[in-house]
Amino acid sequence: MKLKLPRQLRRALRERAEQTGTSRGEVVLEALKQHLETTPPIAMEARLRCVESQLALLQSQLQIGEVEVAGQRDATEARKQAYQQWLRHFEAHPDEIESGRDAHEMAALKAATAA
Numbered sequence: 001m002k003l004k005l006p007r008q009l010r011r012a013l014r015e016r017a018e019q020t021g022t023s024r025g026e027v028v029l030e031a032l033k034q035h036l037e038t039t040p041p042i043a044m045e046a047r048l049r050c051v052e053s054q055l056a057l058l059q060s061q062l063q064i065g066e067v068e069v070a071g072q073r074d075a076t077e078a079r080k081q082a083y084q085q086w087l088r089h090f091e092a093h094p095d096e097i098e099s100g101r102d103a104h105e106m107a108a109l110k111a112a113t114a115a
Helices: 007-020 024-038 041-092 102-112
Strands: none
Touching: 007 024, 041 102
């Protein structure tokens, strides 16, 4: 992983590496190791709980989105069914079709206004 570090931090890492006679990578690893050793487990647990709660929130939002999508699919299916029913009706009763329209137009209009 490549990180763009601020100039001041790069300078400090370089100076620390020169002082200890190690590479900058080793200096970073040692600093991280010290941080992990000195950070109380409670703080890490709190951070983990925060991450877990954010993950749970994202999962619930995803589920809500899936429900909305399913609802949209149900609404689309209901409109299609209404159209098909009206189409059958107008094909069976062509005298009810308005002048200048065909059965498909009338079915679409009725299905749209019924929804």
